[in-house]
Amino acid sequence: xxxxxxxxxxxxxxSPAEPVLRSEGLHMRxxxxxxxxxxxxxxxxxxxxxxxxxxxxxxSTWVNCASGILRxxxxxxxxxGRDVTGWAPHRMYRLGLGRTFQRLENFxxxxxxxxxxxSVQESQGxxxxxxxxHTEHAERDRALSLLEFMGIAALKSERAGSLSYGQQKLAxxxxxxxxxxxxxxxxEPMAGVNPALIEQLVDRITELNANGxxxxxxxxxxxxxxxxxGRLVVLDHGTKIAEGPPxxxxxxxxxxxxxxxx
Numbered sequence: 001x002x003x004x005x006x007x008x009x010x011x012x013x014x015s016p017a018e019p020v021l022r023s024e025g026l027h028m029r030x031x032x033x034x035x036x037x038x039x040x041x042x043x044x045x046x047x048x049x050x051x052x053x054x055x056x057x058x059x060s061t062w063v064n065c066a067s068g069i070l071r072x073x074x075x076x077x078x079x080x081g082r083d084v085t086g087w088a089p090h091r092m093y094r095l096g097l098g099r100t101f102q103r104l105e106n107f108x109x110x111x112x113x114x115x116x117x118x119s120v121q122e123s124q125g126x127x128x129x130x131x132x133x134h135t136e137h138a139e140r141d142r143a144l145s146l147l148e149f150m151g152i153a154a155l156k157s158e159r160a161g162s163l164s165y166g167q168q169k170l171a172x173x174x175x176x177x178x179x180x181x182x183x184x185x186x187x188e189p190m191a192g193v194n195p196a197l198i199e200q201l202v203d204r205i206t207e208l209n210a211n212g213x214x215x216x217x218x219x220x221x222x223x224x225x226x227x228x229x230g231r232l233v234v235l236d237h238g239t240k241i242a243e244g245p246p247x248x249x250x251x252x253x254x255x256x257x258x259x260x261x262x
Contacts, residue, residue, distance in 0.1 A: 017044035019078075020214055021066060021097070021183050026075035028061050028238075035061040036072070037238040043183065048205070048215040050229035050246075052222070054258055057235040059218045060102065063185055067099050068092040080182075098181030100172045102188045108161025112152070112171055115160045116143035119175035139178075146174040150204060166197035173204065183214045190221045202228060226250070234258065 019042035028036040036058045043049050051059050064070040066077055068089040077085045079095055087095075106115050117139055147153040150170040155163060160171065169189055176184050186205075190198050202224060209215055219225050225232065226246040234242040234249060236258040242249055249255055 020045040050232040053235035058238040096182035098176040099185035106160040113156040166193040
């Protein structure tokens with residue numbers, strides 16, 4: 001589907017994927033609380049990286065630093081090798097970083113389709129120009145294509161707040177894709193979603209990734225993480241305690257200790 005992803009330049013045969021998003025020595029303090037303590041993470045281009053760990057381990061803090069919501073106390077964030085440390089969220093968005101949040105982020109009294117159009121206003125223009133200009137047809141077409149891809153096109157005229165929680169999660173992902181980002185960060189996309197819609201989300205993420213979209217996923221549903229992600233990074237108390245393929249992580253003693261106190 002040409003609307004769902006831009007073409008990506010293939011990496012050289014046999015060479016490992018280069019990191020498209022990277023943190024180096026990332027520290028984040030809130031007063032006397034250390035939320036991140038020198039965390040290095042590479043998000044490989046074209047992959048699906050899982051970021052897991054117990055509650056309070058620093059996962060969302062890392063994502064907020066990477067996406068510009070928080071400025072790290074020290075350390076560096078790079079995007080395609082460019083130092084973007086401390087860049088504001090709208091600049092990261094324009095550069096090609098999309099994300100969703102743990103909490104639903106929409107305008108509940110507006111239609112689903114209008115929410116889709118508004119999701120790209122930062123990169124395309126003001127609210128007034130976006131809702132009323134005649135040149136919005138291409139964006140409407142893209143929005144409708146994404147809603148069709150997510151299986152919720154029939155709901156385009158419904159109030160966003162009237163959709164089921166799972167349907168709103170599907171809409172969240174669709175909105176994150178409107179600006180055709182290079183990297184999409186999903187913060188607990190499966191939380192509170194019924195099994196049928198979890199399967200639908202997994203299928204959509206898998207297809208998008210096959211078309212070239214890079215993902216970083218925070219998720220507590222470990223079955224989903226093990227199915228989706230080619231590699232996992234595990235945080236605990238603000239430090240990286242493990243990294244590797246899912247089968248290695250499942251057997252890692254430090255990870256078992258962090259999750260289960262073994």
